[in-house]
Amino acid sequence: MNVEEIIKTTKKIPLESRTLIHLTLVHNQVNEIINNALKPFEVSLQQFNVLRILRGQKGRPANLSTLNERMVTKMSNTTRLVDKLLGKGYVNRAVCATNRRKVEIIITDLGKEALAKMDKAVSKAEKDAVSNLSQNELETLNTLLDKF
Amino acid sequence: MNVEEIIKTTKKIPLESRTLIHLTLVHNQVNEIINNALKPFEVSLQQFNVLRILRGQKGRPANLSTLNERMVTKMSNTTRLVDKLLGKGYVNRAVCATNRRKVEIIITDLGKEALAKMDKAVSKAEKDAVSNLSQNELETLNTLLDKF
DNA sequence: TTACAATATTTGTATATACAAATGTAAATT
DNA sequence: AATTTACATTTGTATATACAAATATTGTAA
Numbered sequence: 001m002n003v004e005e006i007i008k009t010t011k012k013i014p015l016e017s018r019t020l021i022h023l024t025l026v027h028n029q030v031n032e033i034i035n036n037a038l039k040p041f042e043v044s045l046q047q048f049n050v051l052r053i054l055r056g057q058k059g060r061p062a063n064l065s066t067l068n069e070r071m072v073t074k075m076s077n078t079t080r081l082v083d084k085l086l087g088k089g090y091v092n093r094a095v096c097a098t099n100r101r102k103v104e105i106i107i108t109d110l111g112k113e114a115l116a117k118m119d120k121a122v123s124k125a126e127k128d129a130v131s132n133l134s135q136n137e138l139e140t141l142n143t144l145l146d147k148f
Numbered sequence: 149m150n151v152e153e154i155i156k157t158t159k160k161i162p163l164e165s166r167t168l169i170h171l172t173l174v175h176n177q178v179n180e181i182i183n184n185a186l187k188p189f190e191v192s193l194q195q196f197n198v199l200r201i202l203r204g205q206k207g208r209p210a211n212l213s214t215l216n217e218r219m220v221t222k223m224s225n226t227t228r229l230v231d232k233l234l235g236k237g238y239v240n241r242a243v244c245a246t247n248r249r250k251v252e253i254i255i256t257d258l259g260k261e262a263l264a265k266m267d268k269a270v271s272k273a274e275k276d277a278v279s280n281l282s283q284n285e286l287e288t289l290n291t292l293l294d295k296f
Numbered sequence: 297t298t299a300c301a302a303t304a305t306t307t308g309t310a311t312a313t314a315c316a317a318a319t320g321t322a323a324a325t326t
Numbered sequence: 327a328a329t330t331t332a333c334a335t336t337t338g339t340a341t342a343t344a345c346a347a348a349t350a351t352t353g354t355a356a
Contacts, residue, residue: 001296008218011204015286016274020178022293024220027175029296030168044342056159064305070156072172076344079306084341101304101351126164132295138163141292145170147280148149148177192312212335224314227336232311249321249334 001025030129037125041118046075047085048122051115054091054107061104063096090114149173178277185273189266194223195233196270199263202239202255209252211244238262 003022004010013021031045038048053070054062064078075081082105085091090111096102107115130138151170152158161169179193186196201218202210212226223229230253233239238259244250255263278286 001294003294007220009204014271015283015290016278017271019278019281019286019290019293020182020274021220022290023171023175023178026293026296027171028221030171034168046342056157065303072155072169073176075342076346077306077342080342096304099304099352103305123162123165126168129296130164130167133167133292135163137292137295138167140288142163142167142170144281144285144289144292145167145174146149147285148174148277194312213333223312224316225312225336228312247322247334251335 001029033125033129034122037121038118040121041114043085043088043114043118046071046073046081048115048118050078050081050085051090051107051111051118054105055112055115057106059106061094061096061106063102063104067105085111088114149177181273181277182270185269186266188269189262191233191236191238191262191266194219194221194229196263196266198226198229198233199238199255199259199266202253203260203263205254207254209242209244209254211250211252215253233259236262 001022003013003018003025006025007021034045038045041048043051049071050067053067064082067082068074068078071078082091082093086093088111090108092106092108094104096104133141149170151161151166151173154173155169182193186193189196191199197219198215201215212230215230216222216226219226230239230241234241236259238256240254240256242252244252281289
């Protein structure tokens, strides 16, 4: 990826700015790859992540604030995200018996089946997205990202 | 930044996935910093970038496709983004005399003044965002991001 | 027990973005 | 010149997101 070529500039960009632009460009590229992988399943990346979190609960329900806490990109509106999954029959929603303020969300069998298919597509896409980096380079990248 | 802590998981995440999650988390964090810096000026990051591109034109007008080409995050709708800047008096828009399909956009003096202020705030925010990385580390990070 | 604060979620509203279709203009082909 | 194709932008529509306010429930303290 050539930053200057992509944004069509010949000017010298300060290292700090260039790094941040670079980060955005890579993020956009990765996102496009993952989104394309999810497109056939008609779920957004956020919805996919929520399904994965719910599966990780192994039967135990999750409430909205737990979901939000565990999401990679925190959202202000988990309610409406769950609405979408509900509409697809991928999750069930029920008021918590012991604390009626809470809402308990669990993944359905249909959701699990769909998720299994998505998983394959996404993990392939993830490998594609980083295919030009060696294990060592990935390790180094993680170490550098840790510093943020 | 600790990935596992942020998304509250104790599971071992595959290196490829972890890198991509990491990238998203860092991107989100950086974006928040820059957006906060721009908040007092009531422009989005996209609007700020368009203003910078226009200033870089040094008087020459830019049309919408040129703008879109040079933006860090390409948008499907540059028209409405420019509408916003027009509403703030930061740009002028006119139909191109030689090719009436094209629209010529230039930054106004008011736009330049506002941009000068934003620039200071943003470059401070950019330095903040990468303050934990040395010049050397930034170089290495750029090299690794180039591989995507 | 009433009043107040804290928690969890939902709803309203404004803005942003993605994608497709529509519009207007220019260039190329017959 | 008329028709087709390509180009540049705009508009419509659906969905996504950010943020604040509203609602409902629970816990706590006077």
